[in-house]
Amino acid sequence: MKNLTVPAVFSALETDFPILEVSQLAEQESWRKEINRPLYHIHKWWATRLGSVFRAITLAALSPRGKGMWDDFYKTHNLTGKVVLDPFMGSGTTLGEGLKLGAKVVGCDINPVSTFLVRQALTPVSEVALRRAFEALEAEIAPEIRRYYQTRDPETGALIPVLYAFWVKVLDTPCGEEVPLFSRYVFAQDAYPKKKPRAQIVCPACWSIFQDRYDAIETICGDCGHNFNPQKGPAAGQNLTTSGGRTYKIKSLLPVSAPPRHRLYALMALRPDGSKIYVAAKEEDHSLFSEAAERLRTEDILLPTFPVRAGHNTDQARGYNYHAWRDFFNDRQLLCLGLLLKAIMRLEDRAIREQLLCLFSSTLEFNNLFCSFKGEGTGAVRHMFSNHILKPERTPLENSIWGTNRSSGTFMSLFESRLLRAKRYLNEPFELRLESDLLGAKAGTSKVVASAPISPRLVESWREIEAVKGSAALILNGNSAALPIPDRSIDAVITDPPYFDFVHYSELSDFFFAWLAPALKGSYPWFEREDSSAEGEVQDKDPQMFSRHLGYVFAESRRVLKDDGVLAFSFHHSRPEGWAAIYCALAQADMTVVAAHPVHAELRAASPKSAAKDPISLDAILVCRKRATVEPISYSLETIQARTSALSKRLEEGGLLLSRADYFVIAASQALIATGYECLSFDEIEQRLLEIMNAISSPEASSLAAAE
Known part of the structure; x- marks a missing residue:
């Protein structure tokens, strides 16, 4: 040496x-x-x-x-x-x-x-100008979006805003049974459950919602009397077990060419006094979603059209038949995001428009079918990139896109917490x-x-x-x-x-590129691509x-x-x-x-x-x-x-x-x-x-x- x-x-x-x-x-x-x-x-x-x-x-x-x-x-x-x-x-x-x-x-x-x-x-931009544009958007498009995120208060019958909608993937077995991919029936609890042990539980028999301890191993549904262990759902690891005791590999039951279906089963809503309540999804809630899906078919809005390419960080999603970026959203999310994007693109000031377009793209991270619920007492939405792969979420959380002053990860909340900050x-x-x-x-x-x-x-x-x-x-x-x-x-x-070897940035950033490219390709030549990768990466x-x-x-x-x-x-x-x-x-x-x-x-x-x-x-x-x-x-x-x-x-x-x-x-x-x-x-x-x-x-x- x-x-x-x-x-x-x-x-x-x-x-x-x-x-x-x-x-x-x-x-x-x-x-x-x-x-x-x-x-x-x-x-x-x-x-x-x-x-x-x-x-x-x-x-x-x-x-x-x-x-x-x-x-x-x-x-x-x-x-x-x-x-x-x-x-x-x-x-x-x-x-x-x-x-x-x-x-x-x-x-x-x-x-x-x-x-x-x-x-x-x-880019330095006047906060006054940004607020003015935000308020114009709020007056124009927020009411349309919020209309699709509301439910009935079970006590007063009044319509109140929905903060989050709880969904679960469902698969069909060869014997004709529809099985939800719950790993446990406790679907919402506090971030510090030992201090606040009350949790929300969905009944596997009648799909009603009720409360019990987060760690309860035996509970009885007050609506139908079903006795069950809320810690044990049908899905465990890569397998599911039917009510009759048959076990299947989850991947063996996936649809041939489409992602799994989802079932809406619960909502968290906001009362006028600021308190939050959990309610089971009723027929009116399902009808509202269907209305949004029907409108999506007729609206002239910019939506992602790009496929999800094979890659280290995308293969798990593709394994669940997520082959297009629009598949990462349900119909209500696509409609409301498309309406919001269309309204942003109508803003005349380019600097302001691009700031709010950046905010829109940022909002996507918290508003898709790969998000999940973190729990009460913390930011409620676990964003889709909490893992460095695109991991399909078996119990996705649907956010409310525009949101309220009590929301997390919405266009409204991120305007204050990300853009203005x-x-x-x-x-x-x-x-x-x-x-x-x-x-x-x-x-x-x-x-x-x-x-x-x-x-x-x-x-x-x-x-x-x-x-x-x-x-x-x-x-x-x-x-x-x-x-x-x-x-x-x-x-x-x-x-x-x-x-x-760990994080292939362009495979993940394609998620945002799929929305930004149609909006920006006329302004920036580097958005005139098939995806966000390039030779020499x-x-x-x-x-x-x-x-x-x-x-x-x-x-x-x-x-x-x-x-x-x-x-x-x-x-x-x-x-x-x-x-x-x-x-x-x-x-x-x-x-x-x-x-x-x-x-x-x-x-x-x-x-x-x-x-x-x-x-x-x-x-x-x-x-x-x-x-x-x-x-x-x-x-x-x-x-x-x-x-x-x-x-x-x-x-x-x-x-x-x-x-x-x-x-x-x-x-x-x-x-x-x-x-x-x-x-x-x-x-x-x-x-x-x-x-x-x-x-x-x-x-x-x-x-x-x-x-x-």
């Missing part, structure tokens, strides 16, 4: 990055990301990184050694003349944080949904400040404004961004392996690359193919990066092949890792992370330079273990809980520093990383950690 050589340092990001302070702040931000950084949650995007982390990265990357560290985090900065590029801009986190620091920003994404949502997030953040971009060293949901925080208002000029070319003297953003759609940017013109490239199940495409983007980043600039990106993976892909991509681009900083990245309890056996909560911030600008660094295995131990100890003493997978993230990132100048094949670097993974979990590694 070569001796350690300290290279010339151009930026603060290559030195002792404040991993503990940033991680403590990031942990707090991660509890309510959509509130603490609303700008990046105006619309659904996957793996949205934490704004506090990227503020710290960007500040350090654009600051000389000795500056841009924790003492400068809450200061107002004006990095005039600096330009930051994000070639995988996603939800726009890098762009927003760069603008807050006074830099110009360039963002590019191959996905049209990303490009559209970032443009809308960074994001616009206000542009005017007053605040940071969280921890008031103590405690971590967790109850750690005290305050808000500090440490940036000028975000008000960039959105430009369409590099020539324009050069000409602007103040704040400017160039937001591109296309392959970041071929950027319309001159050589050596970017001060820092800061990004978060996609995963190669960095997404592949094969890690070596993924690495090659990522290498093309890194090589292009190197071309546009100034010689004294850094490429910094966040990454984590639980297996050596993921890190081997990163190593080979950087080698292909003639870049090398010069520093690696572990920081908190994600709320450990977040789904689906909470279901993982050994969840990762850390990202490694990999800081890279052009190989020709630095001297090689080489660490022994013992040095990698020692550095891993020291870094993990620093985080754990600050209150972070680390898993074995987190230790590997730290060790693998340090190994990339040590191997940056070696010419290793994919298999060779994967084998070396496997040895490191085994070493950090060995007794010898534990002894070394104790010694440290």
Whole structure:
């Protein structure tokens, strides 16, 4: 092994990055990301990184050694003349944080949904104008939508608004029995049932609704006298059992070419005094739905026509015969969403129209047949992307599209909680400040404004961004392996690359694309496609193919990066092949890792992370330079273990809980520093990383950690 050589340092990001302070702040931000950084949650995007982390990265990357560290985090900065590029801009986190620091920003994404949502997030629009347009929509179309979401109060007979409708998939057995896919007959309970044990139960005999304890194992229906165990429904795992005791594979009973039928069985409604009630679905409720379905056949409205393509994240839905995106909605949802979209498209002001179109698209996440009920005492709607696959929901929850002031996930509620909150953040971009060293949901925080208002000029070319003297953003759609940017013109490239094997973004974003494309293809050429994917997309199940495409983007980043600039990106993976892909991509681009900083990245309890056996909560911030600008660094295995131990100890003493997978993230990132100048094949670097993974979990590694 070569001796350690300290290279010339151009930026603060290559030195002792404040991993503990940033991680403590990031942990707090991660509890309510959509509130603490609303700008990046105006619309659904996957793996949205934490704004506090990227503020710290960007500040350090654009600051000389000795500056841009924790003492400068809450200061107002004006990095005039600096330009930051994000070639995988996603939800726009890098762009927003760069603008807050006074830099110009360039963002590019191959996905049209990303490009559209970032443009809308960074466009300053008057709240007064937005409210005026919203109120016009409310007067025009809300009454039509709300008419389809009402029911009779069983006590007064008056019509009252429906908040949520409860459905269940039903299948027919060969013996002619219709079987609902309930796993249990308790369909609604409090989010904290031990404190509030009363729950809603549907009777399997007469379909009436009544209350009992959430954990009752025997109950009697007050309407028909049926005695049953509400914890045991017909569906269990991949099987269902009939009332006669026959067991079938659920997939064997699916219709030949269509998704399963659904049965409406209960409603949650809102009384005038603000109290919520559960009622069984009656004939009038079924007739109202049928009326909406009949009207859908005659309405001239924009509806999705695209098929669901086969893919890693879509195959489970296709296995249930969801072959078209319109299949993800029932007829009432299609009608009301179509009416709302039609009304939005009639708005004359393009900027306002596109803001509300972005809101409409955001609403889709909470208004489809893949949503479910989270429970009382929390946001009621579990959105369709709570899993990173499109998992068919056996007991879907139908939201009420426009909603009321007591709704969750509706056009009305998201107007306030997402759109307006994001616009206000542009005017007053605040940071969280921890008031103590405690971590967790109850750690005290305050808000500090440490940036000028975000008000960039959105430009369409590099020539324009050069000409602007103040704040400017160039937001591109296309392959970041071929950027319309001159050589050596970017001060820092800061990004978060996609995963190669877990989340295929375009397969999921097709859900939104199917609605947006018909509305926007006349305005943006990147919506004139068959789906949201494109040639050159960095997404592949094969890690070596993924690495090659990522290498093309890194090589292009190197071309546009100034010689004294850094490429910094966040990454984590639980297996050596993921890190081997990163190593080979950087080698292909003639870049090398010069520093690696572990920081908190994600709320450990977040789904689906909470279901993982050994969840990762850390990202490694990999800081890279052009190989020709630095001297090689080489660490022994013992040095990698020692550095891993020291870094993990620093985080754990600050209150972070680390898993074995987190230790590997730290060790693998340090190994990339040590191997940056070696010419290793994919298999060779994967084998070396496997040895490191085994070493950090060995007794010898534990002894070394104790010694440290």
